[in-house]
């Protein structure tokens with residue numbers, strides 16, 4: 001059965017969701033909507049679909065089976081609840097919401113869920129992280145003792161996103177989630193230090209170092225920032241390493257085996273997250289959307305549920321609590 005797909009919010013990531021649904025043989029892209037009507041019209045004409053003026057109109061007139069909610073997290077609740085009430089399966093962009101109270105409000109608003117609800121943490125569909133998780137779970141690395149992640153972006157992150165989101169909830173959240181998911185144990189204690197620079201005007205951090213203790217006794221660290229000058233060869237210096245009594249594994253994120261040298265200097269393009277090529281949008285994002293569609297077809301539980309996503313958000317808020325209180329925070 002072909003699923004009728006729609007996208008609410010056709011910005012940077014929502015337009016990629018739309019492009020994936022438009023090409024996937026399992027879906028028909030039946031409509032899009034965006035608060036910026038011109039933006040929605042542009043994406044609709046590129047994808048050969050219809051732009052609607054409101055979420056209500058989209059749901060009523062295009063009658064989608066599956067909906068991606070790719071608006072900023074501050075306004076995710078209302079369209080998510082409307083789409084759930086219309087009986088749609090939901091792919092929610094991460095994070096669920098900017099605060100835990102709003103997250104709980106959204107989760108309550110989706111209860112009982114009409115179908116599959118997945119939160120789009122794309123590292124859970126990244127072949128490198130899937131491989132390392134599998135190695136840990138098969139015991140190949142022995143008993144895990146330490147895990148570390150870094151994700152050092154440029155100051156462009158704060159410039160582009162600082163007004164409506166922040167480093168921790170938008171970016172570091174991916175690594176917080178990946179660490180716990182790969183280790184296979186929840187984080188039980190957090191201690192963090194932060195520096196605020198350009199993001200201080202919005203009350204947020206530009207650099208955070210955090211340490212973690214996992215329930216199974218392993219320990220971890222995260223080094224995350226929006227500090228580097230724009231124009232560095234790789235827009236994101238990301239990496240991940242896990243060490244156990246049987247060996248270690250590493251994910252090298254900044255260089256994925258392709259480089260260009262020219263007038264602009266050295267460039268290391270991203271080939272993992274959402275590269276666009278012969279078959280349209282690929283990478284982790286396509287794998288994640290595809291997994292969501294598989295779950296809709298088969299009824300399987302998605303790799304990232306609302307409960308998992310809430311747990312990850314709880315850790316991110318504990319990092320913030322630790323920074324504010326200048327002491328470790330123990331999670332219940």
Ligand SMILES: NC(=O)c1ccc[n+]([C@@H]2O[C@H](COP(=O)([O-])OP(=O)(O)OC[C@H]3O[C@@H](n4cnc5c(N)ncnc54)[C@H](O)[C@@H]3O)[C@@H](O)[C@H]2O)c1
Pocket residue numbers: 008009010011012013014033034035036039070071072073075079093094095120121122170
């Ligand atoms: N999973 C990932 O790897 C990933 C990557 C990028 C962004 N995201 C998440 O996706 C969300 C959107 O990020 P983005 O970078 O695409 O932002 P963006 O600003 O590029 O796009 C957001 C779009 O939503 C529209 N919008 C705002 N309020 C709306 C409303 N009430 N109804 C309809 N449309 C509305 C805006 O006009 C804009 O076009 C964020 O929560 C972000 O954290 C996730």
